[in-house]
Amino acid sequence: MSLMRDFLKRMCEALTLLGRLGIVHADLKPDNILVEFDEELSKLTSLKIIDFGSAFMLKQDGRVLKD
Secondary structure, X not given: OXXXXXXXXXXXXXXXXXXXXXXXXXXXXXXXXXXXXXXXXOEEEEEEEOOOOOOEEEOOOOOEOOO
C-alpha cells in the first residue's frame, strides 16, 4: 500500500505544480507517466510526466492563453 501512496503523492505534487504554473497537460494517460522503481529497496525513485505536445497555458482567470 505504501507504494501506491508514494505514487499518488508524487502525482499530486506534479499536478499541483503544473496547476500553479497554469499548465494543462491535456493528454495525461498511463503512457505519459514514467516511473522508475528500485527493486532492491521496493520503492519509487522517480516519477516523470512526459509528452507536453498537447499542453496549453491558462491565464489567472482560467481563460486559455493565446500566442
